[in-house]
Amino acid sequence: MKFLDEYRDPVAATRLADEIHCITTRPWTIMEVCGGQTHAIMKNGIDKLLPATMTLLHGPGCPVCVTPIELIDKAIALARQPQVILCSFGDMLRVPGSSRDLLSVKAEGADVRTLYSPLDSLKIAEENPDREVVFFAIGFETTAPINAATVREAKRRGLPNFSVLVAQVLVPPAIAAILDAPDCRVQALLAPGHVCAVSGWIEYERLSATCHVPIVVTGFEPLDILEGIAMATRQLERGTTTVENQYRRAVKREGNLEAQRVMNAVFEVTDRSWRGFGVIKASGLVLRDTYSHYDAERKFTLPIPAATESTECISGLILQGRKKPPECPAFAVRCTPARPLGATMVSDEGACAAYYRYNRVPA
Amino acid sequence: MCLAVPGKVISIADNDSAAKMATVSFGGIRREVCLTLVPEVRLDDYVLVHAGFAISVIDEAEAQEIFEYLRQMDESPPAVEGGS
Amino acid sequence: MADEDFKLSCPIPLSEYPHITLAHGGGGKLMHQLIDRLFIPSFDNQALRAGHDGAVLSIDKSRLAFTTDSYVVDPIFFPGGDIGSLAVNGTVNDLAMCGARPLCLSVAMIIEEGFSIESLWTITRSASAAAEKAGVPIVTGDTKVVDKGRGHGIYITTAGVGVMDHSLTIAPASVRAGDAIVLSGDIGQHGIAVISKREGLGFETEILSDCAPLTDPVQRLLQAGIEIHCLRDLTRGGLASALVEIALSARLHLAVDEAVIPVSEAVRAACELLGFDPLYIANEGRFIAFVPLQQADKTVEILRVQAPEVTPAIIGKVSDAHSGLVTARSVIGAERIVDMLTGDPLPRIC
Numbered sequence: 001m002k003f004l005d006e007y008r009d010p011v012a013a014t015r016l017a018d019e020i021h022c023i024t025t026r027p028w029t030i031m032e033v034c035g036g037q038t039h040a041i042m043k044n045g046i047d048k049l050l051p052a053t054m055t056l057l058h059g060p061g062c063p064v065c066v067t068p069i070e071l072i073d074k075a076i077a078l079a080r081q082p083q084v085i086l087c088s089f090g091d092m093l094r095v096p097g098s099s100r101d102l103l104s105v106k107a108e109g110a111d112v113r114t115l116y117s118p119l120d121s122l123k124i125a126e127e128n129p130d131r132e133v134v135f136f137a138i139g140f141e142t143t144a145p146i147n148a149a150t151v152r153e154a155k156r157r158g159l160p161n162f163s164v165l166v167a168q169v170l171v172p173p174a175i176a177a178i179l180d181a182p183d184c185r186v187q188a189l190l191a192p193g194h195v196c197a198v199s200g201w202i203e204y205e206r207l208s209a210t211c212h213v214p215i216v217v218t219g220f221e222p223l224d225i226l227e228g229i230a231m232a233t234r235q236l237e238r239g240t241t242t243v244e245n246q247y248r249r250a251v252k253r254e255g256n257l258e259a260q261r262v263m264n265a266v267f268e269v270t271d272r273s274w275r276g277f278g279v280i281k282a283s284g285l286v287l288r289d290t291y292s293h294y295d296a297e298r299k300f301t302l303p304i305p306a307a308t309e310s311t312e313c314i315s316g317l318i319l320q321g322r323k324k325p326p327e328c329p330a331f332a333v334r335c336t337p338a339r340p341l342g343a344t345m346v347s348d349e350g351a352c353a354a355y356y357r358y359n360r361v362p363a
Numbered sequence: 364m365c366l367a368v369p370g371k372v373i374s375i376a377d378n379d380s381a382a383k384m385a386t387v388s389f390g391g392i393r394r395e396v397c398l399t400l401v402p403e404v405r406l407d408d409y410v411l412v413h414a415g416f417a418i419s420v421i422d423e424a425e426a427q428e429i430f431e432y433l434r435q436m437d438e439s440p441p442a443v444e445g446g447s
Numbered sequence: 448m449a450d451e452d453f454k455l456s457c458p459i460p461l462s463e464y465p466h467i468t469l470a471h472g473g474g475g476k477l478m479h480q481l482i483d484r485l486f487i488p489s490f491d492n493q494a495l496r497a498g499h500d501g502a503v504l505s506i507d508k509s510r511l512a513f514t515t516d517s518y519v520v521d522p523i524f525f526p527g528g529d530i531g532s533l534a535v536n537g538t539v540n541d542l543a544m545c546g547a548r549p550l551c552l553s554v555a556m557i558i559e560e561g562f563s564i565e566s567l568w569t570i571t572r573s574a575s576a577a578a579e580k581a582g583v584p585i586v587t588g589d590t591k592v593v594d595k596g597r598g599h600g601i602y603i604t605t606a607g608v609g610v611m612d613h614s615l616t617i618a619p620a621s622v623r624a625g626d627a628i629v630l631s632g633d634i635g636q637h638g639i640a641v642i643s644k645r646e647g648l649g650f651e652t653e654i655l656s657d658c659a660p661l662t663d664p665v666q667r668l669l670q671a672g673i674e675i676h677c678l679r680d681l682t683r684g685g686l687a688s689a690l691v692e693i694a695l696s697a698r699l700h701l702a703v704d705e706a707v708i709p710v711s712e713a714v715r716a717a718c719e720l721l722g723f724d725p726l727y728i729a730n731e732g733r734f735i736a737f738v739p740l741q742q743a744d745k746t747v748e749i750l751r752v753q754a755p756e757v758t759p760a761i762i763g764k765v766s767d768a769h770s771g772l773v774t775a776r777s778v779i780g781a782e783r784i785v786d787m788l789t790g791d792p793l794p795r796i797c
Contacts, residue, residue, distance in 0.1 A: 044777040062797065
């Protein structure tokens with residue numbers, strides 16, 4: 001596949017890994033923000049090609065992992081209503097709420113449907129006029145314009161039986177929260193390439209200057225990640241703190257202006273609770289008034305019991321890069337993909353799941 | 364997050380619908396993709412597709428840069444600055 | 448097992464999963480947990496403990512293989528087959544994985560009230576055609592009808608008996624350090640063919656299921672004198688699950704090279720788009736064979752001649768470096784662990 005295969009060339013990967021070894025003179029700690037980057041690193045064994053003194057920390061860029069437990073509970077409550085068809089990306093189906101997940105609720109007979117594109121939920125709404133279709137809209141800036149375009153299209157079609165449960169979050173405020181933490185060990189960041197394809201990196205320039213860290217906008221294939229790490233390392237060795245773009249083929253400084261326009265037409269910024277972080281100001285999206293009748297939280301009255309999180313789960317510390325999965329006492333013992341205590345063990349790109357699947361040697 | 368896959372736009376739907384749809388080829392398969400977020404796209408462009416929407420048009424010249432850099436590395440190996 | 452006191456309580460703690468979930472049928476960890484902790488201890492006997500696809504029974508001077516399987520596939524009709532051909536080939540293949548020639552099959556159908564007779568006719572003809580192609584008669588069966596809303600169209604259970612014309616013990620226990628792992632062809636066709644018909648996940652290109660009987664290639668290997676140590680057909684859970692199952696049963700280390708695992712262009716593209724790993728996608732006409740290293744090339748050659756349209760390959764080796772471990776060399780040359788999934792793979796956008 002063009003623009004994929006070339007970036008998986010083993011000879012080029014070795015060359016870049018050698019370069020990183022050559023230019024590294026000191027231990028460095030780099031955080032890759034995006035869960036997709038974590039997944040690529042673990043699956044391809046990229047961490048094993050790096051100098052032993054280099055530490056990779058895994059960031060909060062997993063929208064599945066950070067979706068607040070209350071919203072999962074709400075999605076489950078909606079799915080259990082007989083007239084509701086709950087549409088979701090596959091990612092969310094196994095994430096545990098307070099006591100269960102969408103997959104187990106589906107097993108009990110709830111109408112939960114997996115979609116690849118949110119546009120398909122509009123088709124389902126049109127084909128089932130006597131049912132209420134709710135789309136569970138998760139994601140970062142990459143997905144926000146897509147969810148926005150879907151809501152806009154629902155309005156254009158005048159669909160009365162469609163609504164969205166909004167769980168959209170924004171990356172830069174979470175990064176700021178991580179970098180501002182007193183025990184932050186992060187010295188450089190690999191910024192999420194697909195988020196930046198939409199949002200651009202202007203806001204990351206402010207972060208880089210304020211928090212004094214080099215930031216490299218990085219893609220997802222092995223050569224992208226290795227080149228991103230090389231660029232970050234070069235800056236660390238030089239002592240510079242600017243934003244660079246490794247993912248040049250897909251990302252421009254201003255991002256995708258049309259996507260931003262659609263996103264801003266439908267959503268506005270709000271404070272949002274992040275699972276494992278607490279409330280981060282101006283870090284989420286909510287439907288604007290003109291679209292508020294598509295908000296499932298307004299359309300349905302749902303009695304929600306207080307959400308309870310596992311007391312043992314340290315997903316929050318993992319997402320902030322303050323701990324690594326093997327440092328959790330429950331990791332691989334009481335917390336496994338079959339019985340996850342928290343979201344980072346469930347999502348394919350959660351750090352705990354990635355470590356469990358690719359790095360752990362079974363006893 | 365954000366699984367996005369590159370594909371080639373091989374046909375664009377010829378209607379006035381607000382949701383501009385196209386057929387995109389991903390090497391072995393083809394799928395309908397919405398082009399609403401990339402109004403500048405043309406036939407035969409490569410786009411990055413996420414959740415059924417194109418979010419970016421791939422800059423083919425920039426895509427070659429890393430390979431040009433690697434070629435240069437091969438021609439003049441970097442000075443050994445530090446330990447491995 | 449004999450040492451344990453007889454317990455009346457359910458061996459799977461209710462706090463974990465008081466109800467069966469879909470993941471319990473997915474071919475991954477939860478399903479194996481259900482089988483290992485609930486079914487096998489309840490039915491415990493020597494044949495069952497061998498842990499292979501079919502039971503091997505010695506009767507007089509013959510060795511027979513006996514197996515059963517149920518088919519609940521959705522959609523019932525998919526590109527390249529339907530539940531009828533699947534039900535026949537699946538059981539024929541379980542027999543083939545013991546190195547057995549199928550002698551006869553039974554077919555039991557549970558049909559939902561309201562199911563179309565025309566669909567039933569298509570499925571029956573399809574099962575008949577598959578049986579004829581596999582050279583095995585369907586000698587007995589059963590038919591039940593359940594109330595509307597309780598049957599999802601149709602469920603089929605097949606059982607089969609086969610005879611083993613060889614004296615090898617083809618089972619995980621026979622796998623040896625130093626063996627080569629041969630894969631009979633490209634992976635992921637069936638799973639992607641099925642998912643391509645699912646609402647919201649489809650695409651325009653037609654990918655056909657690889658559903659096919661495997662008796663012939665296995666018999667050719669046996670006739671050529673290949674000392675087959677173990678066979679496993681790849682079904683739900685994909686290549687990865689089959690490798691992990693064998694590694695655990697044989698208590699050995701299986702190391703594969705991702706770069707040489709054959710995946711068709713279309714399956715690869717579909718997996719990239721939906722966020723799947725081809726190693727975990729279902730197959731219905733592929734198997735892995737564990738053979739002595741010096742016979743690996745000959746094994747691949749025989750498979751290639753038998754089915755020129757597929758791409759057999761040596762994909763790895765067995766060692767005793769670790770017990771019960773599967774590792775894969777990634778496309779960029781670094782090693783990672785291959786584990787079983789918990790349930791069915793789910794499409795993702797993240």
